[in-house]
Amino acid sequence: MKFSIQRDRLIQSVQDVMKAISTRTTIPILTGIKIVATNEGVTLTGSDSDVSIESFIPKEEDGDELVEIHSTGGIVLQAKFFGEIVKKLPMDTVEMEVINQFQTVIRSGKAEFNLNGLDPEEYPHLPQISEENIIRIPTDILKNVIRQTVFAVSASETRPILTGVNWQLEGNKISCIATDSHRLAKRSAEVETTGDLQYNIVIPGKSLNELSKILDDTNEPVEIVITQNQILFKAKHLLFFSRLLEGNYPDTSRLIPSESKTELIINTKEFLQAIDRASLLAREGRNPNVVKLSTLSSGVIEISSNTPEVGKVVEQVQSNSIEGEDLKISFSAKYMMDALKALEGLEIKINFTGAMRPFIIHPMNDESIIQLILPVRTY
Amino acid sequence: MKFSIQRDRLIQSVQDVMKAISTRTTIPILTGIKIVATNEGVTLTGSDSDVSIESFIPKEEDGDELVEIHSTGGIVLQAKFFGEIVKKLPMDTVEMEVINQFQTVIRSGKAEFNLNGLDPEEYPHLPQISEENIIRIPTDILKNVIRQTVFAVSASETRPILTGVNWQLEGNKISCIATDSHRLAKRSAEVETTGDLQYNIVIPGKSLNELSKILDDTNEPVEIVITQNQILFKAKHLLFFSRLLEGNYPDTSRLIPSESKTELIINTKEFLQAIDRASLLAREGRNPNVVKLSTLSSGVIEISSNTPEVGKVVEQVQSNSIEGEDLKISFSAKYMMDALKALEGLEIKINFTGAMRPFIIHPMNDESIIQLILPVRTY
Numbered sequence: 001m002k003f004s005i006q007r008d009r010l011i012q013s014v015q016d017v018m019k020a021i022s023t024r025t026t027i028p029i030l031t032g033i034k035i036v037a038t039n040e041g042v043t044l045t046g047s048d049s050d051v052s053i054e055s056f057i058p059k060e061e062d063g064d065e066l067v068e069i070h071s072t073g074g075i076v077l078q079a080k081f082f083g084e085i086v087k088k089l090p091m092d093t094v095e096m097e098v099i100n101q102f103q104t105v106i107r108s109g110k111a112e113f114n115l116n117g118l119d120p121e122e123y124p125h126l127p128q129i130s131e132e133n134i135i136r137i138p139t140d141i142l143k144n145v146i147r148q149t150v151f152a153v154s155a156s157e158t159r160p161i162l163t164g165v166n167w168q169l170e171g172n173k174i175s176c177i178a179t180d181s182h183r184l185a186k187r188s189a190e191v192e193t194t195g196d197l198q199y200n201i202v203i204p205g206k207s208l209n210e211l212s213k214i215l216d217d218t219n220e221p222v223e224i225v226i227t228q229n230q231i232l233f234k235a236k237h238l239l240f241f242s243r244l245l246e247g248n249y250p251d252t253s254r255l256i257p258s259e260s261k262t263e264l265i266i267n268t269k270e271f272l273q274a275i276d277r278a279s280l281l282a283r284e285g286r287n288p289n290v291v292k293l294s295t296l297s298s299g300v301i302e303i304s305s306n307t308p309e310v311g312k313v314v315e316q317v318q319s320n321s322i323e324g325e326d327l328k329i330s331f332s333a334k335y336m337m338d339a340l341k342a343l344e345g346l347e348i349k350i351n352f353t354g355a356m357r358p359f360i361i362h363p364m365n366d367e368s369i370i371q372l373i374l375p376v377r378t379y
Numbered sequence: 380m381k382f383s384i385q386r387d388r389l390i391q392s393v394q395d396v397m398k399a400i401s402t403r404t405t406i407p408i409l410t411g412i413k414i415v416a417t418n419e420g421v422t423l424t425g426s427d428s429d430v431s432i433e434s435f436i437p438k439e440e441d442g443d444e445l446v447e448i449h450s451t452g453g454i455v456l457q458a459k460f461f462g463e464i465v466k467k468l469p470m471d472t473v474e475m476e477v478i479n480q481f482q483t484v485i486r487s488g489k490a491e492f493n494l495n496g497l498d499p500e501e502y503p504h505l506p507q508i509s510e511e512n513i514i515r516i517p518t519d520i521l522k523n524v525i526r527q528t529v530f531a532v533s534a535s536e537t538r539p540i541l542t543g544v545n546w547q548l549e550g551n552k553i554s555c556i557a558t559d560s561h562r563l564a565k566r567s568a569e570v571e572t573t574g575d576l577q578y579n580i581v582i583p584g585k586s587l588n589e590l591s592k593i594l595d596d597t598n599e600p601v602e603i604v605i606t607q608n609q610i611l612f613k614a615k616h617l618l619f620f621s622r623l624l625e626g627n628y629p630d631t632s633r634l635i636p637s638e639s640k641t642e643l644i645i646n647t648k649e650f651l652q653a654i655d656r657a658s659l660l661a662r663e664g665r666n667p668n669v670v671k672l673s674t675l676s677s678g679v680i681e682i683s684s685n686t687p688e689v690g691k692v693v694e695q696v697q698s699n700s701i702e703g704e705d706l707k708i709s710f711s712a713k714y715m716m717d718a719l720k721a722l723e724g725l726e727i728k729i730n731f732t733g734a735m736r737p738f739i740i741h742p743m744n745d746e747s748i749i750q751l752i753l754p755v756r757t758y
Contacts, residue, residue: 081659081689088656111656115690277467277490280460310460311494 001073002097003037005057006066007089007108013055014083016238017046019210020053021079027124032076033083034123035096041067045126046079051207052126053214054239070097074120075104082106085113127230127241135169135224136192139215139235142222145176146212148187148342148369153205154180164202166249171196177252178205183335184252184372185342192221199226202249207242214238256372257358260351262324264301265364266317268348272340274315278305279333281313290376291333295326305333320347329355330378339371380452381476382416384436385445386468386487392434393462395593395617396425399432400458406503411455412462413502414475420446424505425458430586431505432593433618449476453499454483461485464492506609506620514548514603515571518594518614521601524555525591527566527721527748532584533559543581545628550575556631557584562714563631563751564721571600578605581628586621593617635751636737639730641703643680644743645696647727651719653694657684658712660692669755670712674705684712699726708734709757718750 017033025031025048034045041058059067075098086094089108097105102117137145146165154162159181166177175188211233215222223234226244233240278291282305291305299319306312329352340348345363352359361371396412404410404427413424420437438446454477465473468487476484481496516524525544533541538560545556554567590612594601602613605623612619657670661684670684678698685691708731719727724742731738740750 078689084659085656088652088659090652090656110696111653111692111694113656113660113690113692116688273467273469274490277464277469277492280463280467281492281494309495310457311492313490313492315490317489 001035001037001075002070002095003042004068004070004093004095005042006064007086007092007094009057009066010086010094013042013044013057014079014086016055016214017044017053018079018083019214020046020048020051022048023080025049029076029118029123031079032118032123033079034074034076034120036074036120037067037069037072039069039072041069045123047124047126049124050204050243051210052239052241053210054126054241056237058237073098075102076118076120076123077104077115081115085115126239127227127232129225129227129230129232129241131225132194133197133225134194135174135197135226136221137174137189137224138219139222140217140219141189143212143215143217145174145187145189146208149176149178149185150205150208150212151338151342152178152180152183152185152371156180161202161245161247161249163206164204164245164249165208166202166252167199169193169197169199177249179250179252179255179372182332182374183339184255184370185339186252186256186370186372188368200249201226201231202245202247203231203242204245211240211242214240255358256360256370257351257353259353260324261354262295262322262327262352264295264319264350264352265321265347266301266319266350268340268343268346268363270317271348272337274303274317275333275336275340277315278303278313279337281305281307281310282333289333290330290378291336292328292330292378294328295322324352327352327355329359330376331359331373332376335373339373342371343369380414380416380454381449381474382421383447383449383472383474384421385443386465386471386473388436388445389465389473392421392423392436393458393465395434396423396432397458397462398589398593399425399427399430401427402459404428408455408497408502410458411497411502412458413453413455413499415453415499416446416448416451418448418451420448424502426503426505428503429583429622430589431618431620432589433505433620435616437616452477454481455497455499455502456483456494460494464494505618506606506611508604508606508609508611508620510604511573512576512604513573514553514576514605515600516553516568516603517598518601519596519598520568522591522594522596524553524566524568525587528555528557528564529584529587529591530717530721531557531559531562531564531750535559540581540624540626540628542585543583543624543628544587545581545631546578548572548576548578556628558629558631558634558751561711561753562718563634564718564749565631565635565751566748568747579628580605580610581624581626582610582621583624590619590621593619634737635739635749636730636732638732639703640733641674641701641706641731643674643698643729643731644700644726645680645698645729647719647722647725647742649696650727651716653682653696654712654715654719656694657682657692658716660684660686660689661712668712669709669757670715671707671709671757673707674701703731706731706734708738709755710738710752711755714752718752721750722748 036043044055091109095107104115104117106113168175174191177186225232294302304314343363347364350361358374415422423434470488474486483494483496485492547554556565604611673681683693722742726743729740737753
């Protein structure tokens, strides 16, 4: 293997595949990056066996020569060393060459590194996925869908299935649901499919977070292929594989209340900031992080919290409208702030069905996204 | 106590005095910020008993009204709560009022916080320092003097005196020295004094780091007053007190070699980057972080390192001149990079007196700063 490559493209690809590499792996070769040169270009692969990422650098793109291949072949190099080396090389071009055995020479300007590599034949094979059924979704919408749901997955391994996001595909509609059993986020979106597909899968939250980080902000479509236990996301020059979580995701449809006893319409930012301030004094004590919302007259609500050892805070916020029954309800400030940050739009609508029942939040005139929060009992 | 104050000025002062406050203090009241309102303005104080910082906000500055005093008085408020509250208040103006006992109301817009405070009479008094003898130094020069020396203090408490920077004042010249016994940094500067002063003190490195962070980038003078066991830095609206370290600082003057057997003149940035690259493969093994410098012919030097398990790196750098004996020497890449980053100027001069003797680095044509490094014996 011998090639010359543009350094900034190499850095970008290394950073992308590094997202799959864990230093805590039990399979030593997976601490490395696999580098393969063919006559078409150079492919880098990183994997922790749950997630695998493949990044391709073509020989030529938009008339620019990115890689010059002198001889094909492959090598596996320690990710932590190789990643730092390419970042600090002095020139815009890097030459890489495998010499006797798996010794690899990396040259740039007058700097010459000699790294001990590993046999690329010993690197695990990526899942083979047949690409018959393809789902297409614009990258920016996919990133939004992830952002608006993944924060609500469970951080605890008590019920492993809740650490993932449930994707339900039927016809041209995908519904994505995450819950940690105290709150729930649900977002649906239109997709394009190559047939009449139906899936009900659970994708690890961690995988979706990593995927979101390496996808560019573009409206180009991402292609998605789903198998029994794997999902593959295909973007330009990028393949992202994740295993799926095994088990049945709980049926969440009955959790979402359909009736409403109190309806509040309020400016998102003003409401978020008042909750944020009230949460400052709600860190300790018997109900950590809990704030109280009370409806007053003339469409005013009061946000408050009280930790006797520290002090108390109270703030009135003018809503745009309050309809229905008066209400006093307590909830986690963190869950409310997470939900509000995930929503878009200047105004939100909150539907309550009593102080002890879950309530739902969504942007005005947008039913594609719902945030649900369980209140906290305070005495 | 009751006053209204501009929020951004309050935030700035809180951030400054917070630098002195430690959550690990054994004196509970020192987790608080003391706030005192007089007819002149508002003074905030933070302290961990080693360092104390006082920040004053005058009633008026440059024609702007910063504070409106309704009644004088004082209070001590929990720093971690008060600091976060002022940052998140909704309006540009904040009203603070102490009501019954030490209850304090903080109002801004429609938000109202009620904090439990403590008696300001119980807050420890700051050191009383008589200001007969004053040393004056421009703020930007003081910050440079600190930056160019403090990194070389010892991180270990084995010899506590080496965790400080030794300041020697004689006439109008101050010499500042730091060493951890493997390397040494020395910087001298001109100062203005009110008399024929002579001091030899040791200031904790930690105090100087904090001081440097809160001083503005200006060439206005800082006034310095030194007593038996305290030093006071006075900048605009700011007092910074630090205790001094007790004990005798070692005599470092004999450490600095006066002769030179090999003199190397080289571009600072090219040399720094080559050392940085060589250090990438020098992390593990028997001599962690050690790189080797060898003189070749025609003014070329070679920087290299070798960790058999990982690989090796070698790079040639063209110097501007090499005079004297040929040399092969090994040293800590970290110490060299720290020293080079502390220097100013495009070119540096390094004087070696053999592979096993300390060597010195300084900018071309500038004797006010010296960096000294002890080499490492490699086999």
